[in-house]
Each structure stands twice: as C-alpha cells, then as structure tokens.
Amino acid sequence: MSTAPPNSQGGLLKTLYGGSSDSEDESSSESDYTTDDDDEEEYSDSESSSVSELPDDEPAPPPPPMRPTNGKIRVHWTKSDDDTDISNFDEELGPPALEFPFQLDDFQKRAILRVSQGESVFVAAHTSAGKTAVAEYAIANAIKQGGRAIYTSPIKALSNQKYREFSEKFDSVGVITGDVSINPLANVVIMTTEILRTMLYRKDESLANIKTVIFDEVHFVNDPDRGVVWEECIILLPPEVPMVMLSATVLNYREFADWVGRTKQRTVYTDQQSGMEMRKLLNLVSKALILRYDEMKASEAPNNKQSGGKGKGKGKGKGKGKGKGVHRAPAPKMPLTGESKIRLETQKLQAMIKSLQADDKLPATVFVFSRARCERYAMGMPHLDLLSGSAERSKVHVFLKEAFSKLDESDRELPQIQAVTDLALRGIGVHHGGLLPIVKEAVEILFSNGHIKVLFATETFAMGVNMPARSVIFSSIRKHDGSKFRNLLPTEYTQMSGRAGRRGLDSVGNVYILAAEELPDLKSLTSTMTSKHTPLQSQFKLTFQMLLQMAKLTHWKAEDLMSRSYLENARAMQLPTAKRDLARLRRKQEGLPKLECVLGEEDMHHYTQLEMKSRHMASDLYSKLFNTDHKKVFCRGRLVMVYSLPDIKASSPAVILGASAPSMSISVVQTIDVLVALRRPVQDSSPAGDSGYTVRIKNLPVKSGLLLVTDHALPTGVDFSDSFGLAREIRRCEEEGQYDEPLELGKNLKQIQTEYFETLISVKDLTKEKMRSKCHRCHLRQEHFDLVVEEGQTEQDIEDLQFKIDDASLYLAPARERMLRVLVDLGDLDKNSMQITLKGRAASELVLGDELTLTELLLDNVFGDADVPSCVALVCCFACDSGVSQMSHEAAEALLPPETVKLLEKAMAMHDKVAQVLTKERVETDWTEFDRQLCLGIAPLAHAWAKGVPFADLMTAEPIQSKEDEEVYYSLWKPGDKPLQEGAVVRSIQRCDELFRRLGKAAGVMGSTEVVEKVEECRDAIRRDIVFALSLYLDQDGQRQPKPIDGSPDAEASGTTDVQ
Structure with a gap:
C-alpha cells in the first residue's frame, strides 16, 4: 500500500487548489477479577450457535459470557494507557503500516501501538488534538492485514468530507450515503452510523473481511434522538472486530469503554491525556481571565473622585454643588433594541476582525448561535475586504464559477448563492444548516484552503474535519437549546474553542469572547471554561423498527439488545457475581436440613x-x-x-x-x-x-x-x-x-x-x-422457627437474584411488552407465535419515517391510485426537516388540488388510528413528536416541486407557475412570514427521495409491482436540479478530488497547538 498515492491535478478542485479477539488478556491485573468457586456449567454457552449455523442475512449472535478463569470472574474490561511507557515505540511497533510526516504525540503513539496489536481503543481528546491520525493508522493496519476498514461519521456531509480526505491518502476508498454509493467494497468505506446499523441488521455483503471499525464523534451517544444508533452498532458488531472510538473529552470515558469491553468480551484501552492537558491549560487561562476581568471592570466603573475640589465653578447650575466639582451619577443606560444591539455587535465584531488582521491572527471562526445572526453579521460588513489582492480574488471567483457551473441558470441566480459569492470575494463566509449543501461545501473548501479569512458559523461547524483557524470568536457564551437560553456547556465550549490553532502551523490558538454591551458574568464564564465535561449517558430507547428488525432474526432477541445496552451497564456489571451468588444459594438451599416436626x-x-x-x-x-x-x-x-x-x-x-x-x-x-x-x-x-x-x-x-x-x-x-x-x-x-x-x-x-x-x-x-x-x-420451637425462617429467606434471596438475572428486570421490559402488543394489534406480528408477518417485514424496510402509518397506507394501496405529485406531497410530509417553516393544515390544503387533499386526509386518518392503538396499549409517547411525524405544511411545496416548479420559484413570495401546464400556484409564503430555509427544503426533498426508496423495497416485499413502479416515477420527478447536485467532494465519476494548490495551508508540519 502506498502511504501517499500520487494525485492528479484535474477536475473542479484544481481550479482552487493549484487484534486479538481473546476474551482473556495477559495484561489483566488482579483488580479486574473477583473470586468465583462455582462449576463451569453455570456459565455454559452450549445454547449459543456458531456463526456458521447462521442464515446468510443475519448478524453474528451475541457473545456468550466469559467463563470464570482460575476461579475468578472478570469485572473490569478497560485498561488505562495514560502511563504506558512508549520510550521504545518504534521497536515495539515494528514496520509501520503508515508513516506520518510529523512527530506523533504520546497519546497517538499509545493508541497506535494498541491498534497494531489488534486491540480496541477509546481515544478521548479535544478538537484538533490529532485523533484522526489514530483512525488513519487503523485503516492502514487493516489494509496491511489484507482486510478492510469502515469509518463511520455522524452526518452525511462529514462522510463526503472524509471521503475526499482519505482519497488523498489511500488508493481504494468508498462512500455510502443515502443517495450515493461509490465503491462499497473498497478497502476503506465511509458511511453514517445509521447506514452501518442497517447493514449490520441484514449482514450486508459490504461487511465482508472487515478488520476494524472506526467510530468518529462517539460523544454523539448523548444525542437524545440518534444516540441509540451508536449503541446498536457497537452491540451488533461481531466481537472479533476491533473498534477505534474517537470522542471529544468526556467525564466518564472509562466507564463507557468498560461497557464496550464487557459487551464485546474483550479489553478496551483508553487514553485521555491530551484532554487533561487541555483542562490544565483552560485552568491557567481562567486564572489569567480573572485578573484581566477585574481590570476591565475597573475601567468601566465611573470616576468616583471629585474633580477640581478647590476650584470655583462658574457653571450656571442652581444646585448646591455648583462649582464644587461634585461627581454626578451618570444617567442610566437605555436598553438597546434588537436592531440596535445587532448593529452594535456587528460594529464591534468588525473592529475586532480588523485588529486580528493587523496582528496576523486570521483566519478566524466566529461562532454564532443563530442562523439569522450569522447572516446579519456577515452582511452587516459591506466594506470589509480581507483578501490579499486581485490574484486571490480571481482564484475564488473562478472556483465558485466552476463549482456552480452545473446548476441551472435560475439556480445560479438564487439570492443565497449570489450573497455567499459576494461575501467570499471579500474573504468572508457563512456556514449554517439553512444553506444549500453545495453552498456549504463551497464555503468549507474555501475556508480549509485559507481563502475565507473570517467564517460566521453555527456550532455544527465544530464537527467538521480538518478545518481549524488561527482564532476563534464567540459572539456570546449563551445559546438557546430548543427550550431555553443557557450558558454553553464545558463540552460545547471545548469543542468549539478547540478549533483555534492550526496543528503544525500555530504555536497557540486564540480564543475571544465578544462582550458588546457588558462583560459576561465571571462565575458563569469560568464555569463554562473549566468545569467538568458532560458525561456520556445512554439514550437507548426501544423503537418499533428495532423490534421489527429483531423479530426477523433467528439468534437475536430484543432482550439481547436491551440487556447489552449502555442503559443496563450497571446491571451487566452485577450479572456475573449475581449468577455466582445464585449458584451458591441453590447449593445452600439443597443443604438445609429438612424440617421434621411431630406436630406437623x-x-x-x-x-x-x-x-x-x-x-x-x-x-x-x-x-x-x-x-x-x-x-x-x-x-x-x-x-x-x-x-x-x-x-x-x-x-x-x-x-x-x-x-x-x-x-x-x-x-x-x-x-x-x-x-x-x-x-x-x-x-x-x-x-x-x-x-x-x-x-x-x-x-x-x-x-x-x-x-x-x-x-x-x-x-x-x-x-x-x-x-x-x-x-x-x-x-x-x-x-x-x-x-x-x-x-x-x-x-x-x-x-x-x-x-x-x-x-x-x-x-x-x-x-x-x-x-x-x-x-x-x-x-423445639426455637430451632424449628429458625429453620423455617432460613428456608424462607433463602428462597426469597433466590427469587430476587433470579429476577435480577431474568430479562423481566430490564428497565425497558414493560415498554417492550406494550410495544409488542401494538405490533400484534396492527398485524405486524402474529398473535400466537409472535413471529413477524408479511406486513411486518414490509414495515421493517421503512427505517426512515413513521413505519406504522406508512405500512397502513401501503396496505390500503393509496399510492397506486394517486398521481405522482400527490404521492410526493404525501411522502414528503413524513420526511419534513424541522427547519422548514410550517404553515397550518388549513392553509396547506387551500393550495392543493382536491385529490391531493383527500390523500392527506386519508393519511391523517391512518395516523390517528395508530395513535389510538398506542393509547389503548398505554405506550409512553411524545405526542408532540408523534404529530411532527406527519407535517402537512410542506405538502404544497413538495407538490409544486414534483410538478416541475424551479427551486428559485419555491423560495419566492410571488405566485408560481408549473412548467408542465398553465396551473398557477399561490405563493408558499407571504411577505412578512418567516422565510423558508433553502437547506432545510433540500434536506426534506432528499429525505423524501430516500423514503420513496424504502417504500419501493417495502412494496416489493408485499409483491406490489404497481406501487414499485409508481415509486420510481415519483423519484424521477423530484431528483433534479440543485436539490440533487453532486457533492463538490465527489466528481461525476465518483473519483477522488485532487490535492490543494501550492500556497494553501500545509498540515504536514509538526508541532502542537494550544489555546490562549
């Protein structure tokens, strides 16, 4: 394998750029075990089937519990590598699978050494610390062994970025997203965690010969909606496949790693030394901040001294203090209005940016916790020009022209593209979820190569790869988290501030906090900077899709997932000793003397x-x-x-x-x-x-x-x-x-x-x-009484331990029973055998959207009788992005033809039917989220898109007309309404396409060729123009993009970056 394969200089970007699976570990210490004196049959795994007995489309069965060794039970499954001696790193590693052009940090060496030994590792480090080097070595090591590697990312955009990055380092790279599948059998394949989960459930052929799986951004386990996916993937992965888990600094990384090790029955090695260095640094910064804070506060205080104490005032005031220089309290400040506040903040930001430019501290990322403010700040600096001259401006212009060249002329004239282009030609960028995907990618590429000097971004940008800046500015340390305003959490602050300082280029990174009106509260500020990070917490939850997938498998049950989840970690830790104690109690029960009483x-x-x-x-x-x-x-x-x-x-x-x-x-x-x-x-x-x-x-x-x-x-x-x-x-x-x-x-x-x-x-x-x-x-009363009490207490102890071991003690066991009754009521499971039915198999294909309601609609053949625009309008209601401004159902129906309205009414009736079953079986339901699964407000937009209306017209407040006929649509939003966000609209239509693809699979399971054909017609109607523009990280043939041009930041230099 070539460590740095040659790259061609053609295509779009040229314009801009120029282990061991043994259960026992020899290094395990005595403290990892507890004594066990029971027979081995108590831990027999005779009921487990071998992998060779599995159906071809079924994942490997869960690993059996490890048998006691030398009379001891394994209780700890993680090993800290923080103090491991690496003085002989080169000798211990041997011929490296991948060489790096810079000096590795100690934590990287320790992790790489374990990876080379086939072990699983958990690396927790702050942003830009160099975790990716460990992932790259794991990939190279897998390829060296003749195997393949999987790299998972939390979002599709990050998958595309990683595809480009890895394509510059490895010869055979593939990527799988919802709408793109390039080289799925490559040596290294990038995909989202959701896609890996789907592949694991069905034992996809793409998983053949996998030697390692890298989980990036593992702290996403804390995500309330998606965290369960990470747990499912870790549980379903074969135990012999080592994992590399990369995470931001978290409080309980060892506890999480211990859960992974116990679940897979293999040791997991951990290292968070770099995170500790970051904490020491932030503590030093906070101490310096207190001193500086006091100075700034003092400068703000009014001058309390008398001026001219002995002078004779000549003022004409009539007060008693006339001419005596007596200090008068300043008039209280009037609170600024929203517009005035934004103008003041913009002015101060512009002054700060100019100062950073003069001090050679650009590029800078300005984190703003509002999409609207991102744009307001950037657009509020019309005279700020940060590019070095006409030559650099010309490069940016040519790149953007080529980047958008494959779009329709009307799409190239979109106000968003025009605005972003104007900003980029002055070295300014904007990045948030409301932008079109192709626009975000263009901004990312320009920023990563130093042509965007100041980027106004929301916090999701901190998840991006290899895009640090010399400076980071926080527009505020408060944000709205969807329910309330609060201060930034320490984890959030560290994740974003970690973007300050380019590894190998800057000795330090600069972090600034904007205080436009008044200084933030010192206590809150220091707490945000130096408090302990948020711990990893299980977000495991049962879903109907999970139960349907488990019902399709032979050697897996829902209880297997539940019992191995991070949610049940405390229970899992106690299970080995509980089984041992149960065996002891049963032997004790057998040995108790029998009560022989003449009285009875x-x-x-x-x-x-x-x-x-x-x-x-x-x-x-x-x-x-x-x-x-x-x-x-x-x-x-x-x-x-x-x-x-x-x-x-x-x-x-x-x-x-x-x-x-x-x-x-x-x-x-x-x-x-x-x-x-x-x-x-x-x-x-x-x-x-x-x-x-x-x-x-x-x-x-x-x-x-x-x-x-x-x-x-x-x-x-x-x-x-x-x-x-x-x-x-x-x-x-x-x-x-x-x-x-x-x-x-x-x-x-x-x-x-x-x-x-x-x-x-x-x-x-x-x-x-x-x-x-x-x-x-x-x-004999006393003796017999003692014997009866002993018998009863022993029996009770056995029952308690048996319940603890039994699946009935699982936290989600009652919820599982109620949800299974729902599936039985709806006909997805057979009432007597609890086997999955044909309807249930169809529902199991709908991994995106409301599988219960959609399956009812499929069974009712609503798609076969409806026209294509109506079908698109309906399905898009199940795929609506939360960022799309919603109109009322009544307003939506007024913009749709009668046949489409009838279709939506039928969907609402089916949705209500499912709700009634959930209520009947007392399933705990977030009804707000349940109602959000069917968002009728997007139906007019989706209907118009399927009719051929240009994307630019969807975004306008003027009446729009279909290309196919003379039908004129009313405007989808009125002047004064909250404008539609182009990025959210694109995501909704893309999700609609993915949901149609799933519906086609479900219809195929049910044998409905008519619906399968209708689904393809619907996909053909919506897969067009800017909504499905190919990623800039991929070319038309799916080949990798060229390397940056000369003069762009060289990330191959050595060194470490700190924050100041």
Whole structure:
C-alpha cells in the first residue's frame, strides 16, 4: 500500500487548489477479577450457535459470557494507557503500516501501538488534538492485514468530507450515503452510523473481511434522538472486530469503554491525556481571565473622585454643588433594541476582525448561535475586504464559477448563492444548516484552503474535519437549546474553542469572547471554561423498527439488545457475581436440613407467618408509643418479647433494664437495654437440666427488635444485678403465661391516635392466635422457627437474584411488552407465535419515517391510485426537516388540488388510528413528536416541486407557475412570514427521495409491482436540479478530488497547538 498515492491535478478542485479477539488478556491485573468457586456449567454457552449455523442475512449472535478463569470472574474490561511507557515505540511497533510526516504525540503513539496489536481503543481528546491520525493508522493496519476498514461519521456531509480526505491518502476508498454509493467494497468505506446499523441488521455483503471499525464523534451517544444508533452498532458488531472510538473529552470515558469491553468480551484501552492537558491549560487561562476581568471592570466603573475640589465653578447650575466639582451619577443606560444591539455587535465584531488582521491572527471562526445572526453579521460588513489582492480574488471567483457551473441558470441566480459569492470575494463566509449543501461545501473548501479569512458559523461547524483557524470568536457564551437560553456547556465550549490553532502551523490558538454591551458574568464564564465535561449517558430507547428488525432474526432477541445496552451497564456489571451468588444459594438451599416436626410441618409454617406478621405490626406501634407521654410502659422490669438476636431468629422472653431518652428527631434510634433468657438447643443441654442461659443486650432498637410489650413487670425488690436471679424470674413468668398477655389499654393509654389503638388490638389478637398454636409451647420451637425462617429467606434471596438475572428486570421490559402488543394489534406480528408477518417485514424496510402509518397506507394501496405529485406531497410530509417553516393544515390544503387533499386526509386518518392503538396499549409517547411525524405544511411545496416548479420559484413570495401546464400556484409564503430555509427544503426533498426508496423495497416485499413502479416515477420527478447536485467532494465519476494548490495551508508540519 502506498502511504501517499500520487494525485492528479484535474477536475473542479484544481481550479482552487493549484487484534486479538481473546476474551482473556495477559495484561489483566488482579483488580479486574473477583473470586468465583462455582462449576463451569453455570456459565455454559452450549445454547449459543456458531456463526456458521447462521442464515446468510443475519448478524453474528451475541457473545456468550466469559467463563470464570482460575476461579475468578472478570469485572473490569478497560485498561488505562495514560502511563504506558512508549520510550521504545518504534521497536515495539515494528514496520509501520503508515508513516506520518510529523512527530506523533504520546497519546497517538499509545493508541497506535494498541491498534497494531489488534486491540480496541477509546481515544478521548479535544478538537484538533490529532485523533484522526489514530483512525488513519487503523485503516492502514487493516489494509496491511489484507482486510478492510469502515469509518463511520455522524452526518452525511462529514462522510463526503472524509471521503475526499482519505482519497488523498489511500488508493481504494468508498462512500455510502443515502443517495450515493461509490465503491462499497473498497478497502476503506465511509458511511453514517445509521447506514452501518442497517447493514449490520441484514449482514450486508459490504461487511465482508472487515478488520476494524472506526467510530468518529462517539460523544454523539448523548444525542437524545440518534444516540441509540451508536449503541446498536457497537452491540451488533461481531466481537472479533476491533473498534477505534474517537470522542471529544468526556467525564466518564472509562466507564463507557468498560461497557464496550464487557459487551464485546474483550479489553478496551483508553487514553485521555491530551484532554487533561487541555483542562490544565483552560485552568491557567481562567486564572489569567480573572485578573484581566477585574481590570476591565475597573475601567468601566465611573470616576468616583471629585474633580477640581478647590476650584470655583462658574457653571450656571442652581444646585448646591455648583462649582464644587461634585461627581454626578451618570444617567442610566437605555436598553438597546434588537436592531440596535445587532448593529452594535456587528460594529464591534468588525473592529475586532480588523485588529486580528493587523496582528496576523486570521483566519478566524466566529461562532454564532443563530442562523439569522450569522447572516446579519456577515452582511452587516459591506466594506470589509480581507483578501490579499486581485490574484486571490480571481482564484475564488473562478472556483465558485466552476463549482456552480452545473446548476441551472435560475439556480445560479438564487439570492443565497449570489450573497455567499459576494461575501467570499471579500474573504468572508457563512456556514449554517439553512444553506444549500453545495453552498456549504463551497464555503468549507474555501475556508480549509485559507481563502475565507473570517467564517460566521453555527456550532455544527465544530464537527467538521480538518478545518481549524488561527482564532476563534464567540459572539456570546449563551445559546438557546430548543427550550431555553443557557450558558454553553464545558463540552460545547471545548469543542468549539478547540478549533483555534492550526496543528503544525500555530504555536497557540486564540480564543475571544465578544462582550458588546457588558462583560459576561465571571462565575458563569469560568464555569463554562473549566468545569467538568458532560458525561456520556445512554439514550437507548426501544423503537418499533428495532423490534421489527429483531423479530426477523433467528439468534437475536430484543432482550439481547436491551440487556447489552449502555442503559443496563450497571446491571451487566452485577450479572456475573449475581449468577455466582445464585449458584451458591441453590447449593445452600439443597443443604438445609429438612424440617421434621411431630406436630406437623404446616403448623410450624403457619406459626412462623403469625410471628413475622406480629413483628411487622409492632415495628411502628412501639416506636410511636416510645416517643409519647406513655414511654413509662418501657420501665425497668417490664416483661417483653424481643428478636433480632445474634444467631437466633426466634423471639425470646426478656426484661427491660433501661431505655434511651425519647426524641422527635428521625435520625435518633430509639433503644432499650434488656436481659434475655435463652434456651440451649436440645442436643446441647446438660444432663443436669441446665437448658438455659442469659444475654445482656444494650441498645436494642425498638423498631426492629421489640416484638411484644406485655401487661406485666417483675415484682419490686428484684436484684437487677443478679443475672441468674433475673433468669429464674423470667422462667417463672413464662411458665405462668405472663409473656402471653399483651399490654392492656388503660385509661391513660387511650389518648393515642386511632390507627395505633387499632394496631394494638391487632397485636393482641395475633398473640392469642399464636398461643393457641401447638408450636407455641413446644421445646423445639426455637430451632424449628429458625429453620423455617432460613428456608424462607433463602428462597426469597433466590427469587430476587433470579429476577435480577431474568430479562423481566430490564428497565425497558414493560415498554417492550406494550410495544409488542401494538405490533400484534396492527398485524405486524402474529398473535400466537409472535413471529413477524408479511406486513411486518414490509414495515421493517421503512427505517426512515413513521413505519406504522406508512405500512397502513401501503396496505390500503393509496399510492397506486394517486398521481405522482400527490404521492410526493404525501411522502414528503413524513420526511419534513424541522427547519422548514410550517404553515397550518388549513392553509396547506387551500393550495392543493382536491385529490391531493383527500390523500392527506386519508393519511391523517391512518395516523390517528395508530395513535389510538398506542393509547389503548398505554405506550409512553411524545405526542408532540408523534404529530411532527406527519407535517402537512410542506405538502404544497413538495407538490409544486414534483410538478416541475424551479427551486428559485419555491423560495419566492410571488405566485408560481408549473412548467408542465398553465396551473398557477399561490405563493408558499407571504411577505412578512418567516422565510423558508433553502437547506432545510433540500434536506426534506432528499429525505423524501430516500423514503420513496424504502417504500419501493417495502412494496416489493408485499409483491406490489404497481406501487414499485409508481415509486420510481415519483423519484424521477423530484431528483433534479440543485436539490440533487453532486457533492463538490465527489466528481461525476465518483473519483477522488485532487490535492490543494501550492500556497494553501500545509498540515504536514509538526508541532502542537494550544489555546490562549
């Protein structure tokens, strides 16, 4: 393999540029294990099938739990590489699979060394720290071994960027996105995590001979909507495939890596040293910031000194301070309006940019937390020109002209393209989700090669690859997260500020925070910069699509995914020891002596139940009575029955020697001191008849040790220091039946609350019932009682552990049962066998959109009878991007023909039917999100697009007309409305096309050739013009793009970048 294959200089961009899978690890330490003395059959994996027995289209079964080795259970599956010695790195690595033109950092060396050994690694480091080098080496190492590698990215745009980047380093590169599949069997294939999940479910042939999988941006596990996909992929991957997980700095990276290792039954090596260096640096920065902050605050403070104290003022004011130079408080500042505030911020930003230009600190990225403000800032600097001269301006002009040359003339005249072009010719760029994909790519390419000097971007740009700047500016440290305004999280701040400083080119990176009106709160600022990062948290959730996919498989169940999810990590950690303890308890249960009672075993069990019920009732009763005026019943000499004694489970007669003081505090334990008269077991009694002994117990808890307060006390004159004498008195009272008479309710005790009065009566009734039992006077009562209690407690412990091990204890088990009932009600699963039906198989193909409603519509043949524009309008409602401004259903229907409206009404009826089933089965549902799955507001736009209306006309506020006929559409939005975002519209139509592709597969499963043909007609109608313009990172033949021209930033230099 060539480490740096030659690249041609043709095409569009030339214009601009010029392991080991063993379960046991020899390096595992003693602390990774816990002892186990059970037989191996407790961990037998005999029920697991081999991979060779699997159907061709089914993923490998989940790995069985590792058998105990040397009597020990593996409890820790991660190893920290932070302190691993790498002084002999070159010797240990051997001939490298890939050479780098710069000096590797220590954390890179450690990770690369583990990758070369076939191990899985988790690398957590801040942005621009150099994590990609580890990924590149893993790819090269897989190819060196004659295998292939998969690189996953969180978004499609990032996949295209990585395709271009890797094409410059490796000979055989492929990419798979929703609408593009280039060289899917290449040595390295880039795809989104969702696509990998789909391929894993169906065991796609593209997964053959995979030697490593790289997960980029693993911290996306925290994403509430998409985080579950990362967990699914990690669980479904064959355990023998090593993983390289790249993440931003997170708090609990070792815990997450430990989960991965336990799930795959192999060690995962971790390293976050670079993140710790970043934290030390930010702490130093925050200390310097406090000093600078105090200086700036002081400069803002009004001058409190008197000026001209001895002068004679000549002013004409009539105040008493006339001429004395007395300071007058400044007039309070009027709050700025929205427009005034933006103008002020724009002016200060422009001044800051000019200052950075003068100090040679460009290029810069300005992070703005609003798409509209991104554009307002950029457009508000019409006279700012940052390009070096006409030569550079000419390069930018030629590149943009060629980049947009394949678009229709009307698309090239789009206001967005014109505005971005004008900005780029002055060295300014804008980047946010509302831009057209081709426009965003053009801006990215210009910025990455230094021709955009200042880029106004939303925070999603921090996810981009290899696009650092010399400086980063935050327009604010507050953002709206969809529900409220809040300060930036430390993880967000680090991710964005990490873009400051180009590795190998800048010794430091510069980070600035704009304070247009007033300084931000120092406490909030330092907290944002230096607080601990957000931990990784499982977002695992059950979906109907997941249940349908599992129902199609033979060796997988939904419970397998659930039990192995990060959500169940704590449970999974306890499972090995729980299984060990369960085996021990079963052996203990088998070894317990059998109860042999001449009076009848049933009688003893019934007597034990009465005793345990009495204890439960007495617990609250006596602790309540103890803290009232009636505490005198716990006087010295009172006869009581007690339990909770060492090694004895039965209750025993005792006498109170003293009691603690009453207290109303819940934290104070109420106790008594007692002397207990106990009987020796029959086999231990002496021939002389000495069958008893006494025990003095101090501080016996009233709540958990006092069974019964009798109505009797020892006579006065008893010597409480004489234990033998007290024992004789206790035996006498017991023989006389005094311990069988509960406390009577005298007049002075009837003032207690009614519920306690009733409890006292119940205790008395239970005591009488116990007295009637033949077991009460039996000399074997204590031994038999202890045996019955031991049997019961052991049985309960076994049941508790069995439940913990059983799938019924899974957190999502109740939700799973309810969701399965929904699938049965809708006919996707067979009621009796719970096997997937033909309808269910069709629904399983709809991995995008509302699979339940869409399957109902397919079954009702609504697509076969409708025209193409109506079908497009309907399907686009299930694929609408959240960024598209929504009009009301009524307004949408007014812009559509009657046949389309009927189709939408049928879809709403089906959607309501599904909602009724969800309600009936009590499935927890986010109804706002459920309603958003069917967005009728986009239907007129999609209908017009399918009729051939140009994209430019879709964006206008003027009436639009179809190319195919004389039909005139009303404008899709009126002047004054929130304008449509071109990028969101494009994403909606692209998702619509992908959903049509899935619908075609579902229709094929159902054998509906008519619908399959209709689907292709619909796709042909919408796949056109700028909406489906080929990515600038790919050429028409899907070949890689050339390298940058001379003079663009050279990323091959060595060195590290810090932030200042």
